[in-house]
Amino acid sequence: MNETTMQRTPTTIPGLDRLLGGGVFRGGIYIVQGAPGSGKTILANQLCFGHAAAGGRALYVTLLAESHSRMIGHLENLAFFDRAAIPDRVTYLSAFRTLEDDGLKGLVDMLRREIRSKRISLLVLDGLVSAEETATSPRELKKFIHELQTQAGLTDCTMFLLTSAYMGQRMVSAEHTMVDGLVELQSSTYGRQSERELQIHKFRGGAMIRGLHSYVICDNGIEVYPRTEALYAKPSRAETADGPTVSIGIPVLDGMMGGGPSVHSTTLLLGPAGIGKSTVGLQFLGHTDEPGLYFSFNESPQSVLVKAKGLKLPVAQRIKDGQVRVHWQPVTEAVVDAVCDRLLRTVEQNGIRRLFIDGVDGFAKLSTDTTRIGPLLTALSNELRARSVTTLSTAEMDLAGIVPGQPLAGMAVRDMSPVADNIIVMRYVGAHSHLHRLVAALKVREGRTSMEFRRFRLEPGGLHIEADAAVAERLLRGLEERPEEAQALQSAPHIPDHLGRGE
Amino acid sequence: MILRTVLVVDDEWAIAEVLEDILSDEGFRVVVANNGRQGLERALAEKPDLILLDFMMPVLDGPGMLAALAEDERVSGTRVILMSSLPEATVRERCSGYAAFLRKPFLIDDVLATIQNIVTS
Numbered sequence: 001m002n003e004t005t006m007q008r009t010p011t012t013i014p015g016l017d018r019l020l021g022g023g024v025f026r027g028g029i030y031i032v033q034g035a036p037g038s039g040k041t042i043l044a045n046q047l048c049f050g051h052a053a054a055g056g057r058a059l060y061v062t063l064l065a066e067s068h069s070r071m072i073g074h075l076e077n078l079a080f081f082d083r084a085a086i087p088d089r090v091t092y093l094s095a096f097r098t099l100e101d102d103g104l105k106g107l108v109d110m111l112r113r114e115i116r117s118k119r120i121s122l123l124v125l126d127g128l129v130s131a132e133e134t135a136t137s138p139r140e141l142k143k144f145i146h147e148l149q150t151q152a153g154l155t156d157c158t159m160f161l162l163t164s165a166y167m168g169q170r171m172v173s174a175e176h177t178m179v180d181g182l183v184e185l186q187s188s189t190y191g192r193q194s195e196r197e198l199q200i201h202k203f204r205g206g207a208m209i210r211g212l213h214s215y216v217i218c219d220n221g222i223e224v225y226p227r228t229e230a231l232y233a234k235p236s237r238a239e240t241a242d243g244p245t246v247s248i249g250i251p252v253l254d255g256m257m258g259g260g261p262s263v264h265s266t267t268l269l270l271g272p273a274g275i276g277k278s279t280v281g282l283q284f285l286g287h288t289d290e291p292g293l294y295f296s297f298n299e300s301p302q303s304v305l306v307k308a309k310g311l312k313l314p315v316a317q318r319i320k321d322g323q324v325r326v327h328w329q330p331v332t333e334a335v336v337d338a339v340c341d342r343l344l345r346t347v348e349q350n351g352i353r354r355l356f357i358d359g360v361d362g363f364a365k366l367s368t369d370t371t372r373i374g375p376l377l378t379a380l381s382n383e384l385r386a387r388s389v390t391t392l393s394t395a396e397m398d399l400a401g402i403v404p405g406q407p408l409a410g411m412a413v414r415d416m417s418p419v420a421d422n423i424i425v426m427r428y429v430g431a432h433s434h435l436h437r438l439v440a441a442l443k444v445r446e447g448r449t450s451m452e453f454r455r456f457r458l459e460p461g462g463l464h465i466e467a468d469a470a471v472a473e474r475l476l477r478g479l480e481e482r483p484e485e486a487q488a489l490q491s492a493p494h495i496p497d498h499l500g501r502g503e
Numbered sequence: 504m505i506l507r508t509v510l511v512v513d514d515e516w517a518i519a520e521v522l523e524d525i526l527s528d529e530g531f532r533v534v535v536a537n538n539g540r541q542g543l544e545r546a547l548a549e550k551p552d553l554i555l556l557d558f559m560m561p562v563l564d565g566p567g568m569l570a571a572l573a574e575d576e577r578v579s580g581t582r583v584i585l586m587s588s589l590p591e592a593t594v595r596e597r598c599s600g601y602a603a604f605l606r607k608p609f610l611i612d613d614v615l616a617t618i619q620n621i622v623t624s
Binding site: 027108109112113116143146147149150151153154155156 | 515517518520521522524525528608609610611612614
């Protein structure tokens with residue numbers, strides 16, 4: 001196949017064309033394989049109606065003795081279904097009797113005549129397994145596929161053959177080697193959670209994104225979510241050069257960061273529950289006119305607004321005015337790539353320039369494969385940077401206090417460089433039955449950090465950070481002088497919220 | 504010109520078979536051969552009105568069959584449509600005497616339009 005001469009036809013399945021680099025090739029022949037219940041019929045009908053909506057003509061041929069009206073009845077509630085497209089733009093035919101009476105040759109003849117007489121440009125043949133059973137030898141089946149393939153090319157009709165054969169049974173069969181592409185739908189179970197996965201095993205003539213990708217069956221039909229780290233292995237656009245610094249919304253913290261984070265940078269805010277991380281996020285979104293997004297894995301939009309009002313932060317008005325959007329993704333059950341897609345689409349559609357992700361570890365909690373999280377967050381950070389977004393994220397660390405002489409002991413900051421240009425750490429320190437809050441800029445691009453702890457208070461208006469490190473220094477020196485107190489604080493139990501996370 | 508019999512000569516059996524089926528649907532009498540030598544025999548036996556001839560084939564290729572057709576006055580006037588995945592400029596360096604050229608892969612509509620052009624010319 002020649003990429004330069006072959007034209008593509010979009011599948012119109014959300015996400016699938018991104019895996020295929022723009023769609024399948026016109027006049028190509030593709031197998032869609034999956035166990036019963038995997039969604040093959042929905043996918044194939046979605047192909048037909050999407051094709052018809054784009055001006056093409058689709059023919060859905062069943063080889064099994066099942067009722068079309070029953071199948072159509074199951075499709076009626078799906079968004080892509082359009083009754084008006086039937087029968088002129090989407091036609092349903094049964095070839096069960098033709099196959100029974102006239103064999104594969106009769107089926108080929110019937111398909112050829114229907115394709116030509118109805119000017120069909122997309123054909124679905126549902127039930128390839130029946131053709132396989134009818135074939136008297138593997139050679140006859142191969143001949144049948146080859147004839148279909150030739151017909152597809154000669155008539156410019158793209159063909160999809162559906163089969164429920166399980167991939168593992170026969171990895172290399174005649175039909176697999178001959179067709180232009182092979183898509184498999186499967187379901188995997190992780191603990192008690194099951195996830196639908198799509199894999200393209202073969203795609204002649206073009207590049208594709210390999211590996212397993214999640215898909216869901218919803219009211220819109222099938223939606224495919226390419227693996228974020230594969231889709232954005234490289235950012236989708238050139239990253240704009242670092243501009244000047246922006247304010248994080250807290251002047252003293254800006255000063256500790258050498259003037260603030262660079263524009264389009266990503267900043268990670270580490271700290272235990274209740275220390276004020278999300279308040280920093282609210283201040284970050286509140287003091288600027290740039291469109292903002294509060295993407296919360298922890299609190300609902302109503303809770304965020306109540307908190308903003310309670311602290312008398314200007315962001316409350318910006319949320320009410322719609323200048324700052326609040327999206328909530330509970331850490332219950334969701335497809336992590338769908339969450340990334342939703343985040344990036346919200347950013348794109350609303351021209352978001354400031355993003356606050358409250359609880360970036362939510363991505364890991366939603367993922368069925370935690371080994372992906374490093375690459376996923378790296379890809380997401382790179383893509384946000386490329387889309388001119390300045391991002392602040394929080395990650396929760398345990399409640400353990402500061403170890404004398406090692407104030408950052410126990411903090412997991414390894415492998416964070418690709419994810420965070422800047423790291424701010426917030427910690428508790430105990431002295432005389434009282435807990436104090438400290439903050440330090442741990443890592444800032446170009447090393448602009450002051451490298452010192454400052455004490456801060458949470459009060460109306462937000463964080464009040466002391467102008468110098470004098471009090472923080474006295475507190476830390478006091479700990480060094482009373483190591484037993486520090487030890488007790490270090491071993492204090494983690495105090496989670498009622499869901500075991502968040503502030 | 505009235506076309507009744509078409510000879511399809513192609514070593515790719517699926518293309519030959521599908522062309523046979525489609526041209527039969529269009530009302531032509533279709534004869535098939537799978538290489539140039541077989542094609543020459545069928546041409547002499549059936550006296551087709553038109554030959555769809557593949558360029559690259561075993562035993563005797565398209566240029567070889569074209570040359571043989573030209574040398575035999577019984578079939579030297581038969582119109583030939585040459586088919587190849589190679590560009591026509593490359594094909595033209597190797598042979599001449601064909602009425603039309605079809606670049607593979609082609610659409611059946613292109614085949615029918617080319618045949619129609621030959622009929623009307």
